[in-house]
Amino acid sequence: MEKILSALAEPNRLHIIELLRDGPLTVGEIADQLRLRQPQVSKHLRVLSDAELVEVHPIANRRIYKLRPQPLKKLDAWLETFRNIWDERFNRLDDYLLELQGKEKKQGD
Template structure:
């Protein structure tokens, strides 16, 4: 699932669409206008985002509105959180190591 999401977001226009949809649902025409794309290009990008599970479409009258789906983004955030914890632990260990080095240098300087 993550691979599909990353592949969908790797294309800059699709990433911009996701960023636009953070503020709420938009029609294909509104997305196309804001990105300066033609409607067929925009529809193609939206189809990829829909197939990846990132967006869903809600028809209203004769227009189709796209909105973000929270579930895949939450799953992606959970996956990224595991990396955040690893890096936080590593930075904590580095801080501890640097404090020890500073204490040793201070002690060595006092002995001289």
């Protein structure tokens, strides 16, 4: 999990993931869309590949990159544990606010 979060912490790598969400792209297409040089994009893709977030398919002299869903599912499952905690806290807050509203109505009567 640490490798995934570390890879996604860098803004350009996060943008690459967002671009690949729409489908596979070459290094050149990613570089053009992010307005970065190809060597920079290649370095970012290497980090994403090491974190197993992307996979590469070489076709002739081109490299096509696409997202790997498994690490993102793993990240989602990890985040789900935090969603449950926050849902509980928001439910308690809702109950407390409803209780306060009830007290205000009684005082206004």
